[in-house]
Amino acid sequence: MNLSVQEKIENEKEITYVVSGEIDVYTAPKLREKLLPRCQGGTTITIDFTDVEYIDSTGLSVLIGAYKAQGQTGGKLILKGMNARLQRIFRITNLNVIMLNEEKVQEDGRQ
Amino acid sequence: MDIHLKKLYEKLLASYMTEPKEDHLYSAQQLSKWFIEKRVSPEEVINVHIGSVKRMVPELPREVKATLEMLLEVMVGYGVAYQEREQLMSRQRELEDEIEVAAGLQQTLLPEATPSLPGVDIGVISVASKQMSGDYYNFVDHGMQQLGVGIADIVGKGIPAALCMSMIKYTMDRLDAKSLSPGEILRDLNTIVERNVLPSMFITMIYGVYDSLNHQFRYATAGHEPGLIYSAREDCFTSLETKGMVLGVLRDNEYPEYVADLEPNDAIILFTDGVTEARVDGKFIERETIKSMIRDHIHLPAQQAVEAIHQKLYEMTNYIMRDDQTILMIKRVG
Known part of the structure; x- marks a missing residue:
């Protein structure tokens, strides 16, 4: 299964990645190569997972790397559009607690 | 020529x-x-x-x-x-x-034999999808007929995962696990892993202590695939709780502990995500399918049961293992 990563630079500080396919041990390096160099200088990075069917632990490790790099430079990482399977993985690993995702932000807003 | x-x-x-x-x-x-x-x-x-x-x-x-x-x-x-x-x-x-x-060296990191505990039957199988495995399990004698059981999945595969595994093993050997509770053990492991691994590396783990005097399993999890508790009387499964961050991401982290009581013939089944994310005809295996596979073999001695479950899973996935698989069963003897 292939992975495509589309980069949309909204402006200097805001970048969106539209990812589609499966993020696994074979495809995760592609995401890492695009994502990590951008995780500096306090950028807000949004990753749209609407067309991602599956993420494995290697995929999660790329996001953790990005999360840590963003944290060190005062940036933000926003994850959105995750399907039920992805949300379950984030819930089990408890990564949902530290990584912003749009659904969570919206829920908090409602409260 | x-x-x-x-x-x-x-x-x-x-x-x-x-x-x-x-x-x-x-x-x-x-x-x-x-x-x-x-x-x-x-x-x-x-x-x-x-x-x-x-x-x-x-x-x-x-x-x-x-x-x-x-x-x-x-x-x-x-x-x-x-x-x-x-x-x-x-x-x-x-x-x-x-x-x-x-x-071969990695094999030496795993326990040589499955320990025995009065009134309890334990079985474990761990199979690597390639030569080197990212799955790890360990048994720790906590004394007073209490047995510690740890099962972990290290992100990635191959040599980096194996090196990380040796760190977990030697850290566990150095911890005075006997005097620590599951939550404290995970907290200590997390501190060491967070300091010593690459920023993107992490480990999921469950650690529990089985007290064979009152058949109570006290456990804590670090983002690990939730295991199952089988109730023989009800013939049903409940999932273990999973409230704890994966190891290696946040420096100071607490791992809440939970308790499960086992009646005769009840069992705890722990596994890694190689089991739950196995694919049958291109689709992920349903958790219900895993439960019914366990139910079909739960009457067997624990070691035979885990081997049979693994074999069944291997057949269902057309003999393709995409990830390492570990299944560990602790059964209270009736």
Whole structure:
């Protein structure tokens, strides 16, 4: 299964990645190569997972790397559009607690 | 080239030139296998060919001679590529040998035998999808008939995962696990992993202590795939709680503890995500399917049960293991 990563630079500080396919041990390096160099200088990075069917632990490790790099430079990482399977993985690993995702932000807003 | 091979080639060529037959071509194929075996380079074969042709056809037209020289020149590049390939093959064999040694060493990180505990039957199976595994399990004697059980999945595969596994193993050996509760053990492991691994590396783990005096399982999890508790009386499963961050991401982290009470014939089944993310006909296996596989084998002794469950899963996934699989069962004997 292939992975495509589309980069949309909204402006200097805001970048969106539209990812589609499966993020696994074979495809995760592609995401890492695009994502990590951008995780500096306090950028807000949004990753749209609407067309991602599956993420494995290697995929999660790329996001953790990005999360840590963003944290060190005062940036933000926003994850959105995750399907039920992805949300379950984030819930089990408890990564949902530290990584912003749009659904969570919206829920908090409602409260 | 070996003089014997050279003569053989010339003889074959001569016969074919005189009266071409299908058999000659078959023999040529066999001969090429010998060339490869003897590591004869492509340009060397061409060179021998040119020499033979010149001897057998002294009046070879100048134009044909020129074409053969051209061919020889072109094949020199192939010869270099062939040698490089040979070197790569030999390097690969060396690496494979090294990995084999490392895989053997990795096996020594796992417990040699499954411990025995009064009134409890324990079984475990851990199978790597490739040579090196990212799954780890361990047993710790907490004294007073209490047994600690840890099961972990290290992100990624291969050598980096195996190196990280050795860190977990030696950290656990150094911790005075006996005096620590599951939550404290995970907290200590997290601190060490967070300090010592690459920023993107993490580990999921569940650690529990089975108290065989009152058949209570006290556990804490670090982002690990939730295990199951089988209730024999109700013939149903409940999932273990999973409220704890994966190891290696946040420096200070607390791991809440939970308790499960086991009645006779109840069982705790722990596994790694290689089990829950196995694919049957391209689709992820349903958690209900895993439960029914466990139910089908729960009557067996624990070791036989985990082996049978793994085998069944292996069959269902058409003998394709995408990830390492570990299944551990603790059963209260009736």
